[in-house]
Amino acid sequence: MSELIKPGTDNQRAGTYVEVGPRGGSVSDARTVKIDQGDRLPPTQEEGNMWRKQ
Numbered sequence: 001m002s003e004l005i006k007p008g009t010d011n012q013r014a015g016t017y018v019e020v021g022p023r024g025g026s027v028s029d030a031r032t033v034k035i036d037q038g039d040r041l042p043p044t045q046e047e048g049n050m051w052r053k054q
Contacts, residue, residue, distance in 0.1 A: 002052045003053075005017070005041060005052070009040065010039065013053065014037040015054065017051040017053055018031075019032070020050055021050075033051075
């Protein structure tokens with residue numbers, strides 16, 4: 001299981017991140033984002049959700 005990362009965190013490794021619930025569970029209509037090295041993770045759809053690297 002990958003580490004959960006808060007929205008707005010910067011300097012993450014480049015790659016694809018998927019939105020998950022506060023404890024790492026799946027969420028309906030989860031967003032998937034691609035970021036480049038050093039980019040900041042965007043906000044999630046709901047407060048409390050996190051990001052996980054795929």
